[in-house]
Amino acid sequence: MHVQEWLETVPAVSIYLLVGVVIGLESLGIPLPGEIILVSSALLASQHGDIDPVVLGACASAGAIIGDSVGYAIGRKGGRPLLAWLGGKFPKHFGAPQIALAERSFEKWGMWAVFFGRFVALLRIFAGPLAGVLRMPYWKFLIANVLGGIVWAGGTTAVIYSVGVVAEAWLKRFSWLGLLAAVMIGVISMLVLKNRAKKAAAHADTPVLSEADAVRAAD
Numbered sequence: 612m613h614v615q616e617w618l619e620t621v622p623a624v625s626i627y628l629l630v631g632v633v634i635g636l637e638s639l640g641i642p643l644p645g646e647i648i649l650v651s652s653a654l655l656a657s658q659h660g661d662i663d664p665v666v667l668g669a670c671a672s673a674g675a676i677i678g679d680s681v682g683y684a685i686g687r688k689g690g691r692p693l694l695a696w697l698g699g700k701f702p703k704h705f706g707a708p709q710i711a712l713a714e715r716s717f718e719k720w721g722m723w724a725v726f727f728g729r730f731v732a733l734l735r736i737f738a739g740p741l742a743g744v745l746r747m748p749y750w751k752f753l754i755a756n757v758l759g760g761i762v763w764a765g766g767t768t769a770v771i772y773s774v775g776v777v778a779e780a781w782l783k784r785f786s787w788l789g790l791l792a793a794v795m796i797g798v799i800s801m802l803v804l805k806n807r808a809k810k811a812a813a814h815a816d817t818p819v820l821s822e823a824d825a826v827r828a829a830d
Contacts, residue, residue: 623661626652630667631674634764638678640685640740645674646732646767653768657775664772671764675729679756682739683749690744713737717745725755729763 621629630652637645649671656662686693694710713734717724725742728734738759742752 623663626655626662627666627670631670633674634671635674635678635681637736638675638739638760639682640736642736645735649764649767650771653771654775656768657772664768667772668765668768671768672761675760675764676757679725679739679760680753683743683747683752683756686740686743687746688743689740693740694744709737710741713741714745717741717747722747722751722755725752726759726762729759 630648633643633648634645637643652662652667653664656664656667689696713724716728716734720727724734725738725747728738739756
């Protein structure tokens with residue numbers, strides 16, 4: 612059963628909670644399909660009036676912001692040993708190459724890495740804990756976290772919901788070609804910012820700093 616088919620059997624309140632919790636846990640640092648759940652829920656909202664897209668976007672934003680904040684606190688307290696432990700448990704997500712890439716992004720972009728990290732799956736998992744490990748000043752982290760959470764979660768909900776509504780109207784008038792075109796427009800619009808953020812992270816050529824240097828750079 613696909614995610615959207617399963618979501619159709621769940622009450623609206625449960626969907627709001629599910630989206631908030633899954634995105635919150637993903638932002639905290641646990642590898643979960645938060646984006647898939649959010650996109651599927653937004654599409655479902657466009658087809659079923661019981662699900663309010665505004666409430667859905669608000670729950671997704673709250674989950675993202677709270678999850679990242681908890682991840683920051685854990686990372687700040689756990690430090691480097693926490694990253695080493697996570698690398699042993701989740702080598703595909705927290706291995707040395709992934710951590711090095713995330714660190715280069717943070718060192719080059721600072722608080723903007725937290726903001727744009729929302730649009731990249733790898734950095735979305737890392738952002739909170741790594742910002743804490745590198746001891747980024749909390750006020751900088753909080754600003755980037757709140758703005759990034761609202762833009763990513765709220766924006767994704769709005770775009771996908773709108774695409775779903777347009778696709779349904781086109782489908783009634785034309786055919787499956789209308790649905791395909793509408794979905795492609797939505798996907799392309801979402802991927803533009805994500806692709807730019809990925810390229811920025813991939814081309815970051817600043818060498819990895821020590822923890823002490825990272826603290827000074829963050830300050």
